[in-house]
Amino acid sequence: MDHLLAEAPGRSLAYHAGRHASLQWRAFVAALARTLYDNAEDGDADAFLREVGTNMARALPLPQVATLEELEAAMNAKWADLDWGWVRLREGTGDVGIVHGATPTGFAEDTGGTWGRASVPLLEGLYTEWFAAQQGPSHLAVSLVGERAEPLHLRYGR
Secondary structure, three states: OHHHHHHHHHHHHHHHHOOOOOHHHHHHHHHHHHHHHHHOOHHHHHHHHHHHHHHHHHHOOOOOOOOHHHHHHHHHHHHHHHOOOEEEEEEOOOOEEEEEEOOOOOOOOOOOOHHHHHHHHHHHHHHHHHHHHOOOOOOOEEEEOOOOOOOEEEEEEO
16 A cells, blocks of 8 residues: 555646636535534534435446456546546455545635535545445445545545
């Protein structure tokens, strides 16, 4: 995984160099995230966003694949369609490491950085559902490992 981490900052910069968050949605997404966290307990807001991620994954199904490499390719194809960054997967002992970079964050309308915060539970729910749809064990989930920083480090496991 160390070589994946070493290339991550450059990969994310290259990704963003040719893309930007759609102007028509930036103010809405920033306001939505800010309003959600202002009006709900943090745990409730996170749970809601995980459910939104689950529903996004169901609306954006991946093909059934046989290997982790094929799953990574299918996820990256979906992220490219959505302009939501890139992912690298690595098999661990009893888990799968997920490095997700170039998530659309940090746009000017998000003055409090709330969308960056909201994107974590959203991705946790989305990746959990994508793994479950690949016949992953139902008792496993995706969770953030460490800090909310670019790239995000997540883990699919216990």
